[in-house]
Amino acid sequence: MDFxxxxxxxxxxxxxxxxxxxxxLFALIAYGMALQWGxxxxxxxxxxxxxxxxxxxxxxxxxxxxxxxWGVIISPIIMFFVGWALxxxxxNKVVDRDLFISILATFGIAIVFQQLxxxxxxxxxxxxxxxxxxxxxxxxxxxxxxxxxxSAFISVLYAIALVIYMRKSKLGRAIRATAQNAxxxxxxxxxxxKVYAATFGIxxxxxxxxxxxxxxxxxxxxxxxxxxTVRSFMIVxxxxxxxxxxxxxxxxxLGLFExxxxxxxxxxxxxxxxxxxxxxxxxxxxxxxxxxxxxxx
Amino acid sequence: xxxxxxxFVTFISAITLALVSFTSSFAKVEGEYIVLGSAISLTGxxxxxxxxxxxGYNMAVERINKMGGVEVQGKKYKFEIIYYDDExxxxxxxxxxxxxxxxxxxxxxxxPYSSGLTKAIAPxxxxxxxxxxxxxxxxxxxxxxxxxxxxxVLSPANQYLEVAIDLAVEKNGGKGVKIAQAFxxxxxxxxxxxxxxxxxxxxxxxxxxxxxxxxxxxxxxATLAKVKAVKPDVLVVSGHTKGALTAIRQxxxxxxxxxxxxxxxxxxxxxxxxxxxxxxxxxxxxxxxKNLSYKDKFFGSGKKYAKDFQKEFGYDPPYQSAESSAAxxxxxxxxxxxxxxxxxxxxxxxxxTEMQTFYGNIKFGPGGQNVAKPMILFQVRCKGDDCExxxxxxxxxxxxxxxxxxxxxxERS
Numbered sequence: 001m002d003f004x005x006x007x008x009x010x011x012x013x014x015x016x017x018x019x020x021x022x023x024x025l026f027a028l029i030a031y032g033m034a035l036q037w038g039x040x041x042x043x044x045x046x047x048x049x050x051x052x053x054x055x056x057x058x059x060x061x062x063x064x065x066x067x068x069x070w071g072v073i074i075s076p077i078i079m080f081f082v083g084w085a086l087x088x089x090x091x092n093k094v095v096d097r098d099l100f101i102s103i104l105a106t107f108g109i110a111i112v113f114q115q116l117x118x119x120x121x122x123x124x125x126x127x128x129x130x131x132x133x134x135x136x137x138x139x140x141x142x143x144x145x146x147x148x149x150x151s152a153f154i155s156v157l158y159a160i161a162l163v164i165y166m167r168k169s170k171l172g173r174a175i176r177a178t179a180q181n182a183x184x185x186x187x188x189x190x191x192x193x194k195v196y197a198a199t200f201g202i203x204x205x206x207x208x209x210x211x212x213x214x215x216x217x218x219x220x221x222x223x224x225x226x227x228x229t230v231r232s233f234m235i236v237x238x239x240x241x242x243x244x245x246x247x248x249x250x251x252x253x254l255g256l257f258e259x260x261x262x263x264x265x266x267x268x269x270x271x272x273x274x275x276x277x278x279x280x281x282x283x284x285x286x287x288x289x290x291x292x293x294x295x296x297x
Numbered sequence: 298x299x300x301x302x303x304x305f306v307t308f309i310s311a312i313t314l315a316l317v318s319f320t321s322s323f324a325k326v327e328g329e330y331i332v333l334g335s336a337i338s339l340t341g342x343x344x345x346x347x348x349x350x351x352x353g354y355n356m357a358v359e360r361i362n363k364m365g366g367v368e369v370q371g372k373k374y375k376f377e378i379i380y381y382d383d384e385x386x387x388x389x390x391x392x393x394x395x396x397x398x399x400x401x402x403x404x405x406x407x408x409p410y411s412s413g414l415t416k417a418i419a420p421x422x423x424x425x426x427x428x429x430x431x432x433x434x435x436x437x438x439x440x441x442x443x444x445x446x447x448x449x450v451l452s453p454a455n456q457y458l459e460v461a462i463d464l465a466v467e468k469n470g471g472k473g474v475k476i477a478q479a480f481x482x483x484x485x486x487x488x489x490x491x492x493x494x495x496x497x498x499x500x501x502x503x504x505x506x507x508x509x510x511x512x513x514x515x516x517x518x519a520t521l522a523k524v525k526a527v528k529p530d531v532l533v534v535s536g537h538t539k540g541a542l543t544a545i546r547q548x549x550x551x552x553x554x555x556x557x558x559x560x561x562x563x564x565x566x567x568x569x570x571x572x573x574x575x576x577x578x579x580x581x582x583x584x585x586x587k588n589l590s591y592k593d594k595f596f597g598s599g600k601k602y603a604k605d606f607q608k609e610f611g612y613d614p615p616y617q618s619a620e621s622s623a624a625x626x627x628x629x630x631x632x633x634x635x636x637x638x639x640x641x642x643x644x645x646x647x648x649x650t651e652m653q654t655f656y657g658n659i660k661f662g663p664g665g666q667n668v669a670k671p672m673i674l675f676q677v678r679c680k681g682d683d684c685e686x687x688x689x690x691x692x693x694x695x696x697x698x699x700x701x702x703x704x705x706x707x708e709r710s
Contacts, residue, residue, distance in 0.1 A: 125537075127572070219515050223341075271514065
């Protein structure tokens, strides 16, 4: 049973595509996290809860009879302001403190968000229906939900748009300058306060897009945010900060790895396997780093 | 002067405290009220089912009180419930149980929502010898610990889907079937799994996929791809409401063809409402269905209960509400038979319970579980996107014929 995947080659195609499509979506969330981590040095524990909130926005418009796919436009707009407000209320007070305080603060935000969503939307698990149908390949032996293809496509689209925006626009340049050296940027006339607020807003908007996509591909519940935080955290750790292609690759790679771990080790070990991989990568990094240090000595 | 004032305040508060603890030791029955206590999830992840449970309790309290209450030693008493919100947190639930017993002086408890929280509370009620009738903790391990004060009106978790395997074998001409199963890694779902393992052994069936889904997981694509490859006779899924919704979403999107699909938590997930005709033909385990023909004098029949519940709370009662209402009927019956408020007398009366309620027959086994009521299976059937749950097993209560096998996705509109 364990090696079913090697007996049926089509399963391998299925697993790869499933892993990659899911990985792209996670990479989008991770990108937001990497961005604000790099710029503001804040690890946002509430990342997953922002995603879920974005999902609930899409679900709400779905309840109003609008197609939930419009959520990928409406949800980020609303979430941008949520992020901005969050920065003005809480984050600006912890932004230049040490990492531990920002983790505590965002952890608090996560709890507040969960309870608020529970209060407003109820504790039921909900789904929005996109009715996009299914793509069948290889004589129906590989089936891909179009909603997943759509979500991967939208994620890539937004990621590219953001990269271009960061390169070309004034705000994008200011954000990159602040990430490199906040003090120098300030001296050269960059309003870092505004840059921080915008960064947090952009991150929240990315979460909003991902949430809207999750509402049509997976399920929503006020308390399922944490796995998304952990997943994006992991992707960022593997990829390193400020390296978008690496985030994309590491997102897809982890998605793939997880799917294959499911087939080979069994479903119960799939998340464990990903964590094991994370530990190995960290140990390897440290090993490499210590070697370097020796060399420098 | 100041010192004297302080002393005075201390003195007064000491007396108040003493008085409070003094009165509370009689709080089990206050005037004409029998006070029951319950920690219940009004916030947190179980809050929707917590509210269903509370509504069920309240509905029964109101009905029993209106119809004359509980008669003990010739005097009529009414029920009253003290609720605390356990925030869906087992630790909090255990603390609140202590508080209900020690501070509020409650001598009879009603259960919380979910197996996990019941497990947290049961050791507390057991320690203080407080009889607890619970309606929402089905995990088998609750009934194997030798608890003497725990009584559950519902069938234990391992019975949830056994009927489904029997049904599959019956359809296969009495021969064993190939089973694919995916269960979430939590106490309840794993108990359901144990039931399937027993049933498979008993019927000579073979389990060809046995996936344990991590709690954090909301993607079953890998499991379903395996199912597509090995073509089992029956697919069994249990993972609370998230599992049910994810399964239907991905089975329909990946066009997984199985002759039979059995699940839990379909009605709690509002499956047929959220997924419409995609959920058609799914077979769901349920503790209760309004169409069953059980009767009692308080609620009449299941149908009447559903109607009254709808009128009162504005939605169709899920089985979580029905079983919660039944818990109070059990308490009333036990108080009247014990004809006393002595905890042990009430406990002994509970042991001897044998009654029919609108929810089903109730008789407690040695572990405290209800052994008199079978689980039922309903099947989702749709006209267009308008779906309803129809009881198909066991045969005695079936209102409709079981539709088997499920047509292939390519043949479904």
